[in-house]
Amino acid sequence: MYKYDDYDQQIVDERVLQFKDQTRRFLAGELPEDEFLPLRLQNGLYVQRFAPMLRIAIPYGMLSSQQMRKLASIARRFDKGYVHFTTRQNLQLNWPRLEEVPKILEELATVQMHAIQTSGNCIRNTTTDQFAGVAYDEIVDPRPWCEIIRQWSTFHPEFAYLPRKFKIAVCGSEQDRAATQVHDIGIHAFLNQNGDVRFKILAGGGLGRTPMVGSVIKPSLEPEHLLSYLDAVLRVYNRYGRRDNKYKARIKILVKALTTEVFSEKVEKEWSHLKDTQARLPQQEIDRVQSFFTEPDYEALTNIDFTDLALSAEPDFQLWLRRNVHPHKKPGYSAVTLTLKATADAPGDASAEQLEAISDLADRFSFGELRVSHEQNLIFSDVPQRQLHELWLRLKPLKLATPNHGLLTDMICCPGGDFCALANARSIPLAEMIQRRFDDIDFLHDIGELDLNISGCMNACAHHHVGHIGILGVDRKGEEYYQVQVGGASGHDASLGKILGPSFKMDEVPDVIDKILNTYVELRTPEERFVDTCRRVGVQPFKEKVYAKAA
Amino acid sequence: MPKLLKDQQISNDDFQILKRDRAEPILPEGNVLLHVSSINQAIKANGLHNGQVGIWFDSGDEPETVANTLNQFEIIAVNFPGFMDGRGYSLARLLRERFDYRGDIRAVGDILVDQLYYLKRCGFSSFRLREDQHPDYALAALTTFTSDYQTAADKTLPVYRLRHQF
Numbered sequence: 001m002y003k004y005d006d007y008d009q010q011i012v013d014e015r016v017l018q019f020k021d022q023t024r025r026f027l028a029g030e031l032p033e034d035e036f037l038p039l040r041l042q043n044g045l046y047v048q049r050f051a052p053m054l055r056i057a058i059p060y061g062m063l064s065s066q067q068m069r070k071l072a073s074i075a076r077r078f079d080k081g082y083v084h085f086t087t088r089q090n091l092q093l094n095w096p097r098l099e100e101v102p103k104i105l106e107e108l109a110t111v112q113m114h115a116i117q118t119s120g121n122c123i124r125n126t127t128t129d130q131f132a133g134v135a136y137d138e139i140v141d142p143r144p145w146c147e148i149i150r151q152w153s154t155f156h157p158e159f160a161y162l163p164r165k166f167k168i169a170v171c172g173s174e175q176d177r178a179a180t181q182v183h184d185i186g187i188h189a190f191l192n193q194n195g196d197v198r199f200k201i202l203a204g205g206g207l208g209r210t211p212m213v214g215s216v217i218k219p220s221l222e223p224e225h226l227l228s229y230l231d232a233v234l235r236v237y238n239r240y241g242r243r244d245n246k247y248k249a250r251i252k253i254l255v256k257a258l259t260t261e262v263f264s265e266k267v268e269k270e271w272s273h274l275k276d277t278q279a280r281l282p283q284q285e286i287d288r289v290q291s292f293f294t295e296p297d298y299e300a301l302t303n304i305d306f307t308d309l310a311l312s313a314e315p316d317f318q319l320w321l322r323r324n325v326h327p328h329k330k331p332g333y334s335a336v337t338l339t340l341k342a343t344a345d346a347p348g349d350a351s352a353e354q355l356e357a358i359s360d361l362a363d364r365f366s367f368g369e370l371r372v373s374h375e376q377n378l379i380f381s382d383v384p385q386r387q388l389h390e391l392w393l394r395l396k397p398l399k400l401a402t403p404n405h406g407l408l409t410d411m412i413c414c415p416g417g418d419f420c421a422l423a424n425a426r427s428i429p430l431a432e433m434i435q436r437r438f439d440d441i442d443f444l445h446d447i448g449e450l451d452l453n454i455s456g457c458m459n460a461c462a463h464h465h466v467g468h469i470g471i472l473g474v475d476r477k478g479e480e481y482y483q484v485q486v487g488g489a490s491g492h493d494a495s496l497g498k499i500l501g502p503s504f505k506m507d508e509v510p511d512v513i514d515k516i517l518n519t520y521v522e523l524r525t526p527e528e529r530f531v532d533t534c535r536r537v538g539v540q541p542f543k544e545k546v547y548a549k550a551a
Numbered sequence: 552m553p554k555l556l557k558d559q560q561i562s563n564d565d566f567q568i569l570k571r572d573r574a575e576p577i578l579p580e581g582n583v584l585l586h587v588s589s590i591n592q593a594i595k596a597n598g599l600h601n602g603q604v605g606i607w608f609d610s611g612d613e614p615e616t617v618a619n620t621l622n623q624f625e626i627i628a629v630n631f632p633g634f635m636d637g638r639g640y641s642l643a644r645l646l647r648e649r650f651d652y653r654g655d656i657r658a659v660g661d662i663l664v665d666q667l668y669y670l671k672r673c674g675f676s677s678f679r680l681r682e683d684q685h686p687d688y689a690l691a692a693l694t695t696f697t698s699d700y701q702t703a704a705d706k707t708l709p710v711y712r713l714r715h716q717f
Contacts, residue, residue, distance in 0.1 A: 007698055007710045014696050022665065030685070031665075038635060039665055121635070151700040151710065157672035158644055158703065161637025238641050273649055278702035278709065285711040444676075 001062050001369060002147045002292045004112045011154070012109045015116060020102035022186060027099065042160065044090075044118035045101055046421075053419065054093045054101060055118040056108060060128045060170075061089035061372040065359035068370060070111040072355035078104050083355065085340060085348040087412055087461055088167070089127050089372045090118055094419055116154055121162045123153035123234070127169045129177040130373035134335055134381045136327040140172035140189035142523040144290040145226070148281065150425040152227050161233045163241035164249035166234070167206075174492070179374065180334075181205050181213045181494040182466060184251045185233060197223050203233060203263065204255030207460035211496045212252045217264035221342050223273075223286060228279035232271035236263070274325050296367040296382060301332020317392050319403035319441060325388060334385050336386040337405040338395060345399070346428045347413040348376035351399035357398050365391050374463075375412055375451075377405065407444045408452050408513075409435045412463060416456030416473065417480070423456030424474025425480035430454060430506055439509040447517055450530045451490070466490035468531040469498045469516060472507065482509050486516060486542055487534035498539040499547055512546055519545045554686055556667070557655070557677035559693075561686040564679045568607060568628065568659060578604070584628050584659075590617050597623060607659065610638040618650045627652060629675070631660035640673040646706040647674030665693040674704030 004012070022039050025031040031039075040046075044055035055351035057073070063071075071091060075083045078100050084092040096104060108114055117124055126149045127137060128142045149168060149476045153159075159166070171178040172189035180186030186202035199221040205214025221229055237251045240258075255263045291430035306325075311316040326335040338358065341347050350358075362370050362380060365387055378400075383391060404410045411434070414420065416427030431454055438444060453467030457474075464470030466488040474481050481503035488497030504512055517530075519542050534542070555564035567579055571586035578592075581602040584627075585593040590606055597604045605626035608614060614621070621627065627646060629639045639658065646652040658670050659679045667678060671693055680689055702709045 005714070007714065010697055011710075018695050025688075035634070035663060035665070121637075148711075154700050155696065156701050157669035157699075158640045159637070160669055161635050161640070161666075163637075192657075235641050235644075239638055243636060243638075277648075278706075278712065282712060282715055284715040288714065417628070 001064060001135070002008065002059075002289070006279075008151075009109075012112070012114050012116075015043075015114060015155075016102065016105045017062050023098070023102050025502050038120055038161070041120035042102075042117055042122055043105070044115035045098070046119065047098075051095045052101070054096045054097050054104065054115060055086070056091045056093070056113060056115045056123045058089050058091055058113075058372050059150050060126055060132070060143060061130055061374075062143070063370045063372065064111075065362040065368040065370065067111045067113055068359040068362070068364060070107065070113070070354050072352040072359070074104055074107055075355070081266045082349055082351045084346070084415065085372050085376045085378070087374050087376060087414070087463060088125055088322055090125055091372070092415070094415070095301075112210060119165075120160075121164050121166075122160050123156060123162075123166045123168065126150055126153070126179055127167070127183075127374060129171050129173060129216050130371045130375075130377075130379050131177060131326065131381065132172065132371075134328050134330070134333070135173045135175075135177075137174040137331050137361050138172055138329065139174070139191055141290075141293055142170040142172040142178075142189055143293045144286070145172075145189060145199075145223075146170050147289050147292070148226065148286070149230070152230065156234075158231075159174055162234070162238055163243045164246065164251075166237070168230075176490075176492040176494075177464065179370075179466065179490040179494070181492075182207055182211070182463070182490065183214065185230070187215050192220065199223070201229065201233075204252040204260070204311070206250050206252040207463055207465050208250065209247050209458045210250075210252065211460070212256065212463040213494050213496070214252075215255065215260040217255075217260060217267060218443065224281045224283070225275050225536065227281055228274040228277065229267075229271050231274050231279055232267045235270055236266045240266075252341075287368050296369075298330050298333065298382070299384065301330075301384060301386070303331050309385070309388065313389055316396075316401075317389060317404060319445060320387065320392055320401055323403045323407065323445070324401075324405040328382070330382075332385055334379045334383050334388060336391065337373070337390070338380070339401040339402050339405050339410050340377055341404060341435075342398075342399045343409070343439065344432060346415070346418075347411055347431050350378075354398055358400070361391065361394060375410065377410070379446045395500070403441065404444060406449050406451070407518075408438055408447060408450045409444060411435075411452040411454060412467065413454045414461035416454075420456060422459055423473060424475040425456050425460075425482065426506075427454040427456040427462070427471075427473060429474075430471070430482065430509060433506070434510055434513060437514070444544055447520070448529055451488075452490075452513075461491065464488075465496045466494060467497065468529075469513065472501055476503065480506055482506060484509070484512055484516075484546075486539060487531060489531050495535070500539060500543050502547075516542055517543045553682065554684070555677060555678045556680060556686070556689050556693075559690065565627075566603070566605070566626070566657075566679075568630075573607070574588070575715070584626070587612055587614075587617060590620060594620060594623060605654075608642055610636045610642065612642070614642060614645055614650060619647065621650055621652045622654070624654055626655045626657060628657040628659045628679075631658060631662060634661040634663050634666055640669060643674040644704045664688045664692050668695045672699065672705045672707075674701040
């Protein structure tokens with residue numbers, strides 16, 4: 001993975017000093033709250049319902065075991081001993097003290113980490129495929145490009161006060177596991193006919209109040225022009241994006257208002273002035289960054305027959321093999337998902353003890369590296385298949401071997417009204433209610449692949465529009481209600497879900513989901529996943545079942 | 552009089568910023584900045600007036616239409632109605648890099664210490680500080696970072712070139 005050089009380290013160290021001074025001035029009353037606000041946000045610091053919340057960047061979801069141990073120690077020393085992984089591959093501390101945040105940043109800087117631009121109206125953490133570099137269907141490793149974008153976007157002087165936040169995602173494989181179509185900019189890396197890397201650029205996707213799928217504004221871009229092209233897109237957005245209404249300020253509204261054609265023409269015109277300046281990326285720098293993402297010392301192994309592996313072990317292990325173990329580009333290796341979705345724990349939460357145990361296991365089984373997925377899970381990317389059973393045995397007592405990856409109970413869930421000041425409704429208790437109701441693992445495996453996403457408000461942190469089943473918390477005269485939609489998806493075939501009808505009280509939701517699942521079981525063909533059936537039959541049969549009057 | 556940060560020095564900014572759509576044909580005494588919508592009046596007065604004459608852009612104004620005339624002025628100001636309005640950063644880069652403006656670009660309006668570093672990188676060469684801003688902090692803010700990841704109007708080499716000593 002990427003390692004800082006002296007330039008990177010100095011920039012992060014200087015940021016710590018800058019924020020320390022800003023915090024001091026705020027606490028001394030020299031900096032008013034409304035002027036400190038954007039400064040602290042650009043350092044990931046929110047003031048929430050009960051305490052500040054600090055969002056720490058995990059660039060494109062990659063972590064070393066050493067960094068993970070530091071996070072565990074920070075969680076213990078400055079928080080209540082646990083952390084929360086977010087849907088943007090970042091990490092949140094829910095209980096830090098504002099006075100101590102500069103100290104936390106100082107600690108993070110010692111392991112090449114920071115909280116830069118994890119919030120605010122600026123370019124946020126770039127995200128990618130959690131299987132980047134090891135995916136069986138990968139065409140181009142997206143990580144070097146994510147790192148190049150990370151550096152370019154860090155303290156970009158022109159784009160620190162955009163109309164609204166700005167999110168970029170990169171993918172380089174056939175299956176889009178980075179939800180690039182619902183980002184402000186989505187980048188698809190591919191190889192052209194000569195085998196050279198090119199980028200397809202999408203713009204104007206997004207969730208929130210007005211969900212939209214992005215459209216292609218540049219079918220093929222040379223890598224040396226990546227930064228100048230991004231500069232051009234951002235400049236058009238910075239100048240012409242709406243600033244009069246926060247809910248119409250994202251780039252998707254601008255692209256839609258101008259049309260994709262006009263927007264891309266404007267970008268093209270801007271880019272023609274920028275492309276042959278200093279902004280052109282030197283090949284030496286591309287080579288340098290790529291050199292950090294080479295293969296680890298893989299052994300020469302052959303693939304093991306999983307049926308044999310499963311037969312010799314416990315039934316639980318079979319389920320885990322089927323759900324949580326993923327194909328790998330190297331023979332004899334697999335990637336493994338540790339779902340942070342055990343019933344009764346808030347989705348995405350992990351304790352300091354778990355983080356330390358995970359770090360030890362990463363050192364032992366997966367070259368000391370970890371990934372965070374936007375599904376709020378952790379990944380060991382390079383596990384030798386012959387060690388899978390041993391790893392599973394060690395994960396089980398840590399409550400990290402729940403065999404539910406990609407199933408109903410592996411839900412994506414925002415912190416909701418328990419923590420977040422924006423939320424209309426709580427999401428964690430609902431997640432737990434659903435996990436308790438659907439605790440029969442055989443039933444879950446029979447239902448199969450199903451993304452359930454729960455957002456506590458229309459800001460859509462849990463991406464409910466692209467959940468196969470999406471749940472949105474709404475406020476009805478001061479009471480928590482939940483709107484249910486079906487048929488969304490976030491992959492290459494991204495689609496937005498359709499709302500079933502009037503919203504429900506929290507304790508009605510598990511029954512509603514049960515009815516939705518029964519409808520699927522009745523209507524599915526043998527090959528169909530839940531979302532396929534939704535697409536074929538539409539929303540009507542689900543609606544009829546859910547809102548049917550009791551006979 | 553507002554404080555001005557320019558060339559590492561703090562002084563007083565004696566420019567009067569004249570309102571847009573101003574009807575009077577006579578300019579007030581001393582240094583003045585006219586809104587870009589009155590650029591013809593500014594061009595005529597430039598050199599004849601008993602003070603310096605410059606123009607100012609508001610954050611949403613488009614410099615494209617007056618690009619050829621810019622270098623007649625020794626000073627151009629860009630107004631930040633609020634510090635969260637980031638359009639002025641792009642505007643200054645256009646003035647400096649696209650239209651090759653070589654005079655003083657002054658940031659005026661809601662100009663605060665914590666944005667100075669970015670403003671400087673985007674091509675601003677002087678800063679009319681909001682009244683309550685601490686001049687010492689302002690000076691220090693200009694050197695917050697030793698090196699930068701991107702190319703901008705200040706023409707410093709971005710880190711991705713420094714690393715390879717181009």
